[in-house]
Amino acid sequence: MDLEGMFLDARSLFTVLSFLTFIGIVLWAYSSRRGADFEAAANLPFADEKDIQVSEK
Template structure:
């Protein structure tokens, strides 16, 4: 009986941690600080080769 309770508690904990991780990733992705980086990354397919190399050097 105690083992089944432990398994249930572990499943609940993993579910809550997974949900919090998902919320954290969404918050990170949609934060205002990241919008400029994502906008630059979205335009990379349309950039020339020289512009692409310059953008890659800028991001490290």
């Protein structure tokens, strides 16, 4: 096997591994067990506003 063939194989392998990683992240993000965690994270900016309003009074 020549050097050029090895690079082509490495590129193909890297592409497949990158795609599988992307699919894994998507499945993790959209899993039903993560819903509560993401809901809490989405409300974090609003939690800071409550603290600011209380300290200004």
